[in-house]
Amino acid sequence: MKDTKKIEILRVKGSDVLEEEDIVVSEYPFTIFVNDEELITLLCSPKSLKYLTIGFLSSDGFINSTSDIIDIKIDKEKGISYVKIKNENSLIEKLYGKRTITSGCGKGTLFYNVLDSFKSKKIKNKMSITLDEIKNLVKSFSKNSELFLSTGGVHSCALCNNNEILIFEEDIGRHNALDKVLGRALNDDVKLTDKILLVSGRISSEMLIKTAKREIPILVSRAAPTSLAIELAKELNITLIGFARGEKMNIYSNFPSFNF
Amino acid sequence: MKDTKKIEILRVKGSDVLEEEDIVVSEYPFTIFVNDEELITLLCSPKSLKYLTIGFLSSDGFINSTSDIIDIKIDKEKGISYVKIKNENSLIEKLYGKRTITSGCGKGTLFYNVLDSFKSKKIKNKMSITLDEIKNLVKSFSKNSELFLSTGGVHSCALCNNNEILIFEEDIGRHNALDKVLGRALNDDVKLTDKILLVSGRISSEMLIKTAKREIPILVSRAAPTSLAIELAKELNITLIGFARGEKMNIYSNFPSFNF
Numbered sequence: 001m002k003d004t005k006k007i008e009i010l011r012v013k014g015s016d017v018l019e020e021e022d023i024v025v026s027e028y029p030f031t032i033f034v035n036d037e038e039l040i041t042l043l044c045s046p047k048s049l050k051y052l053t054i055g056f057l058s059s060d061g062f063i064n065s066t067s068d069i070i071d072i073k074i075d076k077e078k079g080i081s082y083v084k085i086k087n088e089n090s091l092i093e094k095l096y097g098k099r100t101i102t103s104g105c106g107k108g109t110l111f112y113n114v115l116d117s118f119k120s121k122k123i124k125n126k127m128s129i130t131l132d133e134i135k136n137l138v139k140s141f142s143k144n145s146e147l148f149l150s151t152g153g154v155h156s157c158a159l160c161n162n163n164e165i166l167i168f169e170e171d172i173g174r175h176n177a178l179d180k181v182l183g184r185a186l187n188d189d190v191k192l193t194d195k196i197l198l199v200s201g202r203i204s205s206e207m208l209i210k211t212a213k214r215e216i217p218i219l220v221s222r223a224a225p226t227s228l229a230i231e232l233a234k235e236l237n238i239t240l241i242g243f244a245r246g247e248k249m250n251i252y253s254n255f256p257s258f259n260f
Numbered sequence: 261m262k263d264t265k266k267i268e269i270l271r272v273k274g275s276d277v278l279e280e281e282d283i284v285v286s287e288y289p290f291t292i293f294v295n296d297e298e299l300i301t302l303l304c305s306p307k308s309l310k311y312l313t314i315g316f317l318s319s320d321g322f323i324n325s326t327s328d329i330i331d332i333k334i335d336k337e338k339g340i341s342y343v344k345i346k347n348e349n350s351l352i353e354k355l356y357g358k359r360t361i362t363s364g365c366g367k368g369t370l371f372y373n374v375l376d377s378f379k380s381k382k383i384k385n386k387m388s389i390t391l392d393e394i395k396n397l398v399k400s401f402s403k404n405s406e407l408f409l410s411t412g413g414v415h416s417c418a419l420c421n422n423n424e425i426l427i428f429e430e431d432i433g434r435h436n437a438l439d440k441v442l443g444r445a446l447n448d449d450v451k452l453t454d455k456i457l458l459v460s461g462r463i464s465s466e467m468l469i470k471t472a473k474r475e476i477p478i479l480v481s482r483a484a485p486t487s488l489a490i491e492l493a494k495e496l497n498i499t500l501i502g503f504a505r506g507e508k509m510n511i512y513s514n515f516p517s518f519n520f
Contacts, residue, residue, distance in 0.1 A: 009510045010511035012511065014508075022510060024484065024485060024512075025484065043464060131272060152484040153483070153484030172464060172486055205287055205303060223412065227287055228303070248271075248274075250271055250272070251269060255270055
């Protein structure tokens with residue numbers, strides 16, 4: 001299973017109609033089994049599946065750290081991940097808990113409630129970053145997106161320090177892209193409380209909550225945030241930035257943590 | 261609850277940083293109860309909630325037509341919809357069935373399996389439409405999107421005949437926008453087998469499946485389709501068009517049904 005597929009299309013430009021070859025992004029059903037129970041089937045891009053598994057289990061509260069994972073096996077051909085984790089009781093509780101279906105691309109279902117987020121710890125760490133540093137990160141983020149450039153069909157997500165991108169992932173779903181980045185950070189034991197998260201897509205409450213749970217102080221998007229995401233960001237002292245493109249950006253919350 | 265909210269932001273342009281008022285799109289938790297059971301909480305835009313309820317229940321197979329609905333009450337203030345439907349057994353079956361969490365914006369969870377789509381009826385109706393008619397629909401679709409123009413934060417969806425838009429809806433989730441359109445069509449008893457569906461967002465398999473279930477022959481997007489969506493469209497004789505902008509578009513499937 002490759003990231004992209006070549007297909008025959010009719011390309012229309014004005015009154016011209018041409019048969020051409022085009023590249024489209026692969027969509028791939030990927031099922032996660034946890035302790036021999038089928039947990040979920042994600043529709044995703046077939047890349048970084050181990051990180052996606054870890055990130056999904058972490059974002060949805062099944063694990064707190066990689067030490068909760070006893071074993072993880074990925075069968076890429078079959079599109080299956082077999083995971084053994086500790087805390088089986090908490091798993092059962094989760095499986096029978098309420099689900100919120102959200103507005104998000106990819107993993108729209110959160111096993112936790114929106115209101116849980118208010119129980120998240122408020123960000124205390126005042127990160128020192130300049131607007132120019134953010135603009136530079138946004139520029140290299142745009143350059144990085146290979147799959148997007150070839151297909152126009154994916155979301156990207158990056159974890160950065162003040163000067164460079166440390167982890168970069170793409171997926172047809174924006175939640176998958178975020179979970180891949182968070183999963184890889186967890187796997188590689190990367191400290192998150194002094195990092196910046198860049199995302200290509202819109203920021204709704206559940207994107208904000210995932211960021212808050214990992215205590216990442218700054219979330220930057222090329223697109224728009226929703227009202228609820230802004231309210232949560234204010235409540236949790238997260239600096240939320242939207243429409244970050246070229247020399248422009250809108251800062252929605254936690255203004256004082258900024259170093260101009 | 262309004263569609264948009266006014267907030268204070270810092271607007272950055274180059275080295276200028278200005279305090280300004282901005283408009284952002286509202287995000288609103290909306291819970292659907294069916295026969296006194298809590299079914300799901302959607303995060304959506306607070307508009308057309310009756311159509312969203314009907315469309316969601318229809319897309320996810322809880323109802324086949326509005327005659328399956330005994331009663332429907334919307335409490336907009338509380339964000340709750342109370343629905344009484346027939347076929348309680350099928351509801352229970354659905355509730356305990358497998359869920360696929362998908363890549364989609366809004367209602368990423370489908371209660372049906374991707375493979376179910378292959379059981380969908382193939383489109384037989386050869387629609388007669390010209391490229392110019394599609395270009396004109398795409399142009400008026402772009403003009404229609406008020407919430408997008410004010411906030412940049414929503415997806416839109418429209419049901420059209422060859423000459424004009426009949427139903428238009430917007431939502432922070434692309435699945436919600438689609439379900440609102442399908443729900444309204446069901447509510448108003450609009451025939452779908454000779455219509456065109458326009459969507460602003462990417463087309464993944466579950467968007468295609470929702471279209472197929474209602475036997476809509478043509479699906480047009482301003483954005484990219486995934487490989488799986490294209491395969492399904494070919495299998496089901498749906499004409500799938502992506503990157504429809506101005507005078508351009510890519511036609512991915514079912515070429516012969518086209519009238520040039």
